[in-house]
Amino acid sequence: MSRLHRALIRDLWHLRGQVIATALVVSVGIGAFVTMVSTYQSLARARADYYSTYRFADVFAGLKRAPDSLAATLRLIPGVAAVQTRVAEDVVLSVVKLAEPATGRLISLPSAAQSGESLNRLYLTAGRYPSPWSDDEIVASQTFARANSLSLGSRIGAVLNGRWKVLRIVGLALSPEYVYEVGPGMVVPDNRRFGVLWMNAEGLATAFNMKGAFNDLSLSLARGASSKDVIDAVDRLLAPYGGFRAYDRTEQPSNRFLTDELGEIEVNATYIPAIFLAVAVFLVYTLLVRLITIQRSQIALLKAFGYSNVRIGMHYLEFALLIVALGLTIGLTLGGYFGAGLIGVYQQYFHFPVLRYRLGLSLILFATAIALAAALGGSLTAARRAVRLPPAAAMRPEPPRSFRAGVLDRAGLIRRLDTVTKAILRNLARRPWRAALSVLGIAAAVATVVIGRFMFDAVNALMAVHFDAAEREDVTVTFNETRSRGAVTSLRELPGVLRVEPFRAMPALIRAGHREKRVSVLAVPPSGTLRQLIDARRRRIEVPPGGLVLTRKLARILGVVEGNHVLVEQLDGRRQQFTAAVVRLSDEPVGINGYMDADALAGLLGEDAPISGALLQVDKSREPALFASLKHTPAVAAVSIRSATLATIRAIMNRSFILMTIVMTGFGIVLVAGVVYNSVRIALSERGTELASLRVLGFTRVEVGQLLLGEQALLTLVAIPAGCALGALICRLLVPAFDRELFRLPFILTGATFGFASLVTLGSAAAAGCLVAGRIARLDLIAVLKARE
Amino acid sequence: MQVRGVSKTYRLGEVEVHALRGIDLELQEGELVVILGASGSGKSTLLNILGGLDTPTRGEVRYRDHILSNANDRALTRYRREHVGFVFQFFNLLPSLTALENVELVTEIAAHAISPREVLERVGLGDRLHHFPSQLSGGEQQRVAIARALAKRPDVLFCDEPTGSLDYPTGKRVLEVLERANRDLGTLVVLITHNVAIAAMANRVVRLSSGSIAEVHVNPTQASAEAISW
Numbered sequence A: 001m002s003r004l005h006r007a008l009i010r011d012l013w014h015l016r017g018q019v020i021a022t023a024l025v026v027s028v029g030i031g032a033f034v035t036m037v038s039t040y041q042s043l044a045r046a047r048a049d050y051y052s053t054y055r056f057a058d059v060f061a062g063l064k065r066a067p068d069s070l071a072a073t074l075r076l077i078p079g080v081a082a083v084q085t086r087v088a089e090d091v092v093l094s095v096v097k098l099a100e101p102a103t104g105r106l107i108s109l110p111s112a113a114q115s116g117e118s119l120n121r122l123y124l125t126a127g128r129y130p131s132p133w134s135d136d137e138i139v140a141s142q143t144f145a146r147a148n149s150l151s152l153g154s155r156i157g158a159v160l161n162g163r164w165k166v167l168r169i170v171g172l173a174l175s176p177e178y179v180y181e182v183g184p185g186m187v188v189p190d191n192r193r194f195g196v197l198w199m200n201a202e203g204l205a206t207a208f209n210m211k212g213a214f215n216d217l218s219l220s221l222a223r224g225a226s227s228k229d230v231i232d233a234v235d236r237l238l239a240p241y242g243g244f245r246a247y248d249r250t251e252q253p254s255n256r257f258l259t260d261e262l263g264e265i266e267v268n269a270t271y272i273p274a275i276f277l278a279v280a281v282f283l284v285y286t287l288l289v290r291l292i293t294i295q296r297s298q299i300a301l302l303k304a305f306g307y308s309n310v311r312i313g314m315h316y317l318e319f320a321l322l323i324v325a326l327g328l329t330i331g332l333t334l335g336g337y338f339g340a341g342l343i344g345v346y347q348q349y350f351h352f353p354v355l356r357y358r359l360g361l362s363l364i365l366f367a368t369a370i371a372l373a374a375a376l377g378g379s380l381t382a383a384r385r386a387v388r389l390p391p392a393a394a395m396r397p398e399p400p401r402s403f404r405a406g407v408l409d410r411a412g413l414i415r416r417l418d419t420v421t422k423a424i425l426r427n428l429a430r431r432p433w434r435a436a437l438s439v440l441g442i443a444a445a446v447a448t449v450v451i452g453r454f455m456f457d458a459v460n461a462l463m464a465v466h467f468d469a470a471e472r473e474d475v476t477v478t479f480n481e482t483r484s485r486g487a488v489t490s491l492r493e494l495p496g497v498l499r500v501e502p503f504r505a506m507p508a509l510i511r512a513g514h515r516e517k518r519v520s521v522l523a524v525p526p527s528g529t530l531r532q533l534i535d536a537r538r539r540r541i542e543v544p545p546g547g548l549v550l551t552r553k554l555a556r557i558l559g560v561v562e563g564n565h566v567l568v569e570q571l572d573g574r575r576q577q578f579t580a581a582v583v584r585l586s587d588e589p590v591g592i593n594g595y596m597d598a599d600a601l602a603g604l605l606g607e608d609a610p611i612s613g614a615l616l617q618v619d620k621s622r623e624p625a626l627f628a629s630l631k632h633t634p635a636v637a638a639v640s641i642r643s644a645t646l647a648t649i650r651a652i653m654n655r656s657f658i659l660m661t662i663v664m665t666g667f668g669i670v671l672v673a674g675v676v677y678n679s680v681r682i683a684l685s686e687r688g689t690e691l692a693s694l695r696v697l698g699f700t701r702v703e704v705g706q707l708l709l710g711e712q713a714l715l716t717l718v719a720i721p722a723g724c725a726l727g728a729l730i731c732r733l734l735v736p737a738f739d740r741e742l743f744r745l746p747f748i749l750t751g752a753t754f755g756f757a758s759l760v761t762l763g764s765a766a767a768a769g770c771l772v773a774g775r776i777a778r779l780d781l782i783a784v785l786k787a788r789e
Numbered sequence B: 001m002q003v004r005g006v007s008k009t010y011r012l013g014e015v016e017v018h019a020l021r022g023i024d025l026e027l028q029e030g031e032l033v034v035i036l037g038a039s040g041s042g043k044s045t046l047l048n049i050l051g052g053l054d055t056p057t058r059g060e061v062r063y064r065d066h067i068l069s070n071a072n073d074r075a076l077t078r079y080r081r082e083h084v085g086f087v088f089q090f091f092n093l094l095p096s097l098t099a100l101e102n103v104e105l106v107t108e109i110a111a112h113a114i115s116p117r118e119v120l121e122r123v124g125l126g127d128r129l130h131h132f133p134s135q136l137s138g139g140e141q142q143r144v145a146i147a148r149a150l151a152k153r154p155d156v157l158f159c160d161e162p163t164g165s166l167d168y169p170t171g172k173r174v175l176e177v178l179e180r181a182n183r184d185l186g187t188l189v190v191l192i193t194h195n196v197a198i199a200a201m202a203n204r205v206v207r208l209s210s211g212s213i214a215e216v217h218v219n220p221t222q223a224s225a226e227a228i229s230w
């Protein structure tokens, strides 16, 4: 080992506090990057494997009823590789340990003859498929079964087309169609109250009068085929059979959600590591500058001995590289650890046959390259200083720091302050760039903590708006098909029902120019109070008779504004079309819909105002009785209960957002501590003599500590509001990533979040500062009297 | 101020360095005492102990009712703050503060301070109040340092080679300032120097040799700073 290398190791040891602080910041940047990217890659890979092995379809369509023979015609559509026809029905389930009714989606299994080309195959995790002749054996979604503690042999009660039937679980399975198993109209999965059940086609068709017919279609595409063309062809063929619009994977709910989530991870994988690595570059730079200042004479000596500039520059580059290498090692370890942990969290929401965590070599190399760039970025300018130092100048001690009356003095701002504050302000003003970068570093930390709490705030606000202002019903009952208004009467007679408001959810295709979207048009009675349309300020919007109200997001998708006309194509019933004016836009945060006045819609369609379900307001104390009877009510396809939904969302928030808050807060603490520790160490090394001489003059440790830490305290105080603003800005930029069809996060940050971020920052800055301030006790007072500063 | 049997031993690994061996000394209020001695004879060590920067290994140091030997950091800090002024060979001013502010720094924490402007005028720097240290000459810086030390009306002023880094005329001005402080304010001044000529100013001259007092010489008359030359 050469002398220089030995010196390198001694320097690293000597500056170990700053070396560790810098390495930690690097490690968080690299760690965050590796966590996010490896999680992304693991999920994406699991999805790709799952979809191809279990033949996830490319195009999907629902319809009212078509004869099985149509399948052959569908197969002839150019670009179609395989066709799967099924019967799928939503039914109300009665699960033993669950007070409320659950919603089950019954899907027919392909017969043995068809199974060769079947799509959306199941991954059987336990048990077996139903025997060919059985009409009560089912394969249940493993997720649903687990959530309800159901196992092989358990029984579930169901109302099939008005008849009570007991189903028996003989197998448990996962399906590529339900990686994210979320029920109709739900934002988050509620695995206790929604589940998929598969049974023999024969039995299901018999129960629902669908013998020889199907109401659900999946297609796979030949390589290179256009899904758009196939969808158009499918729509033409299905039109006479009550076909709803076909759609491709991008609109398939489970896949859609998975894609959104992956997109979110991708966003997180860019800006969080970027913040940290930028700060790391700054820290490496200041650390090296300090080292070079301390070693001026040593550098001169080396140069005098004939060491080349390159060799000396390399020495300091190596120093930076070693620090970053340490950070990289910790970062890769952290990244691997958190990535595996995150995959564990995702396993609770996304159900794959295998979701294995993988940290690939290419990612490790990429992370290394990024770390290397950070090391070079931080050290090149600093090392150039060492190279530029002429040997003679370097032999002399660094000239005394010169101060001049600055802007602050001339403005007369400084005169009235106490002397210690003056010293602090002048020191800051002398190195404005260093001060600005410190502020930026601390502000980045504040922002990180703010961002960590953003989801929490935003989802809380979303829920407040959605459940307090928009959807105020206690229970929503959906019928399995539209009924006459008379059906309301039977609901009114159920126990505990205080108020019933019928609604019609008409599946429709809304077209504006060449854009179109498949949505529900909700028809609500004008006197309704349980479901309200609201504007951006949560004020109630009245649905004007004859006009159409669109969710703002839907209007954006269609490219229309208030006053435009759109074409509404009914996708059920008599499939009529009409043109309607968009009279208002509404701002409910969940889902996208069209809204019309119930009577106006009925008039336009020439119908007798049929209803698809009802919103109920119920007496809390009689809920158990109500739920018990809903479990057995015929013709009900789905029951959704507000209190259960709220509880589910809260549970998910608590699980994932608290984790997010903790991780981001931890990141923030590392960042603040790293920046502050570094700055205070540098201040101490630059001004140690100055401070020791004050101690000699009778200043107490605390007073000297104030002078040392005052600068950083001031910078921290400036950085906190700046960081809050930066955090708010980044959250604002993140909001579009959450502007989805399923839900839209509002841009809301609470005072509590800013307060929390400020406190965390102050606390960790104080802790880091005090760690260094402890060294004041060790200042050598006697050396001051001897040494030249 | 009483010093009884004070010894200071530094331990460097196996080797023991006896910097002071059994010093007995009494300093009166208002005296001007010069300590002479060869390099390494223990002058600075003694001064540091008297000034409350260090504690002796053995022996006792008393200042009025304070016992400085074996006092803790807090008590020593208070002693320095309330009674002691220091002048260093290398000034040690805060570069970020002007001359005036450097003095104010000390008067802000003192109980019976002299006005900073007045004290700076007294050392002849009335026209340099708003200069930063980097804008002052060495002698001017040293006078600011003395003004800083005097501004809080210390009872004792310790000076370790105050003229060591100054040229002849500048050194003389500094000595005049010290002399005036001793005379006008009645401050006990303890001054270390290598310069034998300076000893003529003193009431008493203490000569150290290898950590012991070799000789205490009482000057019957003191030469004024102006009169001495080297």
Ligand SMILES: Nc1ncnc2c1ncn2[C@@H]1O[C@H](COP(=O)(O)OP(=O)(O)OP(=O)(O)O)[C@@H](O)[C@H]1O
Pocket: B010, B011, B012, B017, B018, B019, B037, B038, B039, B040, B041, B042, B043, B044, B045, B046
């Ligand atoms: N911190 C220390 N550790 C070990 N030995 C020390 C220490 N400080 C001083 N000494 C030793 O104590 C002895 C007295 O030192 P001191 O600094 O008091 O001498 P001095 O008379 O002030 O010399 P000079 O005129 O050169 O300033 C010397 O031999 C010195 O080497």
Ligand SMILES: [Mg+2]
Pocket: B043, B044, B045
């Ligand atoms: Mg000395």
